Amino acid sequence: MGSKYFDYxxxxxxxxxxxxxxxxxxxxxxGNPNSLYTLGRDAARALEAAREKFAAxxxxxxxSEIVFTSGGSEADNxxxxxxxxxxxxxxGHLITSAYEHDAxxxxxxxxxxxxxxxxxxxxxxxxxxxxxxxxxxxxxxxxLVSIMHSNNEIGSINDIxxxxxxxxxxxxxxxxxxxxxxxxxxxxxxDLDVDMASFSAHKVHGPKGVGALYLKRGTRFDALxxxxxxxxxxxxxxxxxAGAVGFATALELALEVRESEAVRLAALRDRVIDGVTSRLxxxxxxxxxxxxxxxxxxxxxxxxxxxxxLLQLDxxxxxxxxxxxxxxGSLEASHVLLAIGVPQVIAHGSLRISLGIxxxxxxxxxxxxxxxxxxxxxxxMSPVYKKMFCGENPITF
Amino acid sequence: MIYSDKxxxxxxxxxxxxxxxxxxxxxxxxxxxxxDIMNITISVDGxxxxxxxxxxxxGCGAAIATSSMVTDLVKGQKIQDAVKISKxxxxxxxxxxxxxxxHCSVLATDGLKVAIDDYLKKNGREPLSGEIKSADPNFDxxxxxxxxxxxxx
Numbered sequence: 001m002g003s004k005y006f007d008y009x010x011x012x013x014x015x016x017x018x019x020x021x022x023x024x025x026x027x028x029x030x031g032n033p034n035s036l037y038t039l040g041r042d043a044a045r046a047l048e049a050a051r052e053k054f055a056a057x058x059x060x061x062x063x064s065e066i067v068f069t070s071g072g073s074e075a076d077n078x079x080x081x082x083x084x085x086x087x088x089x090x091x092g093h094l095i096t097s098a099y100e101h102d103a104x105x106x107x108x109x110x111x112x113x114x115x116x117x118x119x120x121x122x123x124x125x126x127x128x129x130x131x132x133x134x135x136x137x138x139x140x141x142x143x144l145v146s147i148m149h150s151n152n153e154i155g156s157i158n159d160i161x162x163x164x165x166x167x168x169x170x171x172x173x174x175x176x177x178x179x180x181x182x183x184x185x186x187x188x189x190x191d192l193d194v195d196m197a198s199f200s201a202h203k204v205h206g207p208k209g210v211g212a213l214y215l216k217r218g219t220r221f222d223a224l225x226x227x228x229x230x231x232x233x234x235x236x237x238x239x240x241x242a243g244a245v246g247f248a249t250a251l252e253l254a255l256e257v258r259e260s261e262a263v264r265l266a267a268l269r270d271r272v273i274d275g276v277t278s279r280l281x282x283x284x285x286x287x288x289x290x291x292x293x294x295x296x297x298x299x300x301x302x303x304x305x306x307x308x309x310l311l312q313l314d315x316x317x318x319x320x321x322x323x324x325x326x327x328x329g330s331l332e333a334s335h336v337l338l339a340i341g342v343p344q345v346i347a348h349g350s351l352r353i354s355l356g357i358x359x360x361x362x363x364x365x366x367x368x369x370x371x372x373x374x375x376x377x378x379x380x381m382s383p384v385y386k387k388m389f390c391g392e393n394p395i396t397f
Numbered sequence: 398m399i400y401s402d403k404x405x406x407x408x409x410x411x412x413x414x415x416x417x418x419x420x421x422x423x424x425x426x427x428x429x430x431x432x433d434i435m436n437i438t439i440s441v442d443g444x445x446x447x448x449x450x451x452x453x454x455x456g457c458g459a460a461i462a463t464s465s466m467v468t469d470l471v472k473g474q475k476i477q478d479a480v481k482i483s484k485x486x487x488x489x490x491x492x493x494x495x496x497x498x499x500h501c502s503v504l505a506t507d508g509l510k511v512a513i514d515d516y517l518k519k520n521g522r523e524p525l526s527g528e529i530k531s532a533d534p535n536f537d538x539x540x541x542x543x544x545x546x547x548x549x550x
Contacts, residue, residue: 303455304455305432305433305455305456305457305460307457307458308408308456308457308458308461311400311405311408311458312409315409324432324457325431325432333432344429344430344432345429345430345432348429348432378455381411381414381453381454381455381461382434382453382454382455383416383425383434383435383436383453383454383455384429384434384455385455388429
């Protein structure tokens with residue numbers, strides 16, 4: 001194997017076994033799962049089997065606690081809108097963190113402008129949201145706490161079990177965005193005792209456009225998408241049977257190799273970090289303490305603009321991400337990096353290397369060999385590198 | 398957001414990288430918070446013709462490609478013509494730039510204007526462009542932007 005693709009946290013290729021499991025539901029088994037005749041009932045059985053398999057994969061007590069969605073973003077949106085419309089239609093206090101995925105952050109901020117009070121808890125410099133910081137933000141009228149299980153840019157893992165306990169003590173619901181954790185690290189909804197959790201299929205070699213929301217039984221919920229009342233009235237629209245089958249299959253396959261892959265990927269992650277930081281000056285791992293995802297290496301390459309690095313790497317066939325302002329059309333440096341206190345000037349030079357099933361040690365070494373001269377060349381081209389990072393008062397994080 | 402082949406060509410192999418020693422004019426624009434800084438140095442002959450131009454740029458693909466293009470364009474031009482080169486001219490020469498890059502990344506034309514004014518002032522002459530906003534290290538290129546379509550209020 002071997003691959004120059006280092007952006008598995010953005011998306012992953014579908015496992016051929018997943019594609020194979022899905023294909024019949026597009027062709028001969030095309031029935032609408034809500035139809036009463038045989039073809040429909042067969043599709044419904046496949047959908048419910050997928051739900052059972054998925055539920056088992058996240059430790060849910062009942063398959064009916066799984067609502068299939070169009071992706072992680074829809075699950076995140078529903079976690080806010082659908083519960084709040086039931087439990088706090090007239091407003092109340094919400095807590096989330098400042099470094100959530102945009103699907104949570106934008107949703108929470110919108111609610112913050114439309115009748116709800118919003119507190120954004122800041123993650124600390126080490127990349128973690130501290131339970132005591134959430135505790136300090138809790139109020140008597142806090143209705144919902146949403147903190148991500150692991151961060152998609154820097155890979156830090158949060159103590160959701162403790163945070164959920166605090167939220168419940170205060171009478172609030174607990175949601176966690178678990179998109180990056182699923183299939184990578186242990187994730188069990190009962191152990192964590194969350195009320196809701198969001199997942200996405202394409203991060204675990206499943207199809208794009210498919211996600212799931214775990215909704216603990218008894219959690220009051222008003223469907224975001226209304227219509228025919230599918231998904232036991234929690235998500236209308238003819239179900240994506242093939243997608244659900246694909247997601248469940250992908251999760252099952254990911255969990256089969258999870259433990260061995262976690263060890264292998266963590267070694268590769270550390271190989272990237274050690275290799276780059278030993279061969280280039282003024283480079284550091286963004287976070288290096290506490291629980292971290294095995295597959296994400298986040299680097300701060302000072303004095304270089306991230307998009308330039310990304311494009312030069314792409315020129316050599318490598319795919320990575322950056323939190324630079326210039327990346328993919330946004331004008332702000334990554335809100336995740338800024339939230340943990342990385343100065344703008346340094347955030348522009350961030351690189352995220354997210355590893356997956358096809359990456360090998362040889363790929364990592366090849367990547368490092370490619371990155372070093374690119375950074376040196378871009379720094380040499382910069383009018384300010386030496387002044388900002390090599391003088392008497394270098395800018396630091 | 399997709400760059401044209403020409404932008405990528407200039408980005409991969411930028412022309413005129415470096416700094417002219419004892420330049421006749423020098424300009425530095427941009428600020429590190431935005432992530433784009435550009436320095437341009439020029440040589441000018443006795444008839445106000447730019448004979449050489451070099452740049453150093455910290456920035457994205459568009460910032461580097463436009464720096465390369467501007468330094469190409471001005472060589473052999475009279476300073477009076479060079480100051481008229483607009484951001485749009487540079488974008489057109491590069492077969493277009495993504496809209497989001499027009500505001501903050503096309504620093505090269507500003508850098509050139511500052512360098513030409515620097516040359517004029519050194520020679521006791523009136524500057525042609527006067528104040529250039531992006532030459533102020535605290536300049537925020539996003540300040541004047543309209544919110545994008547579909548953005549929440």
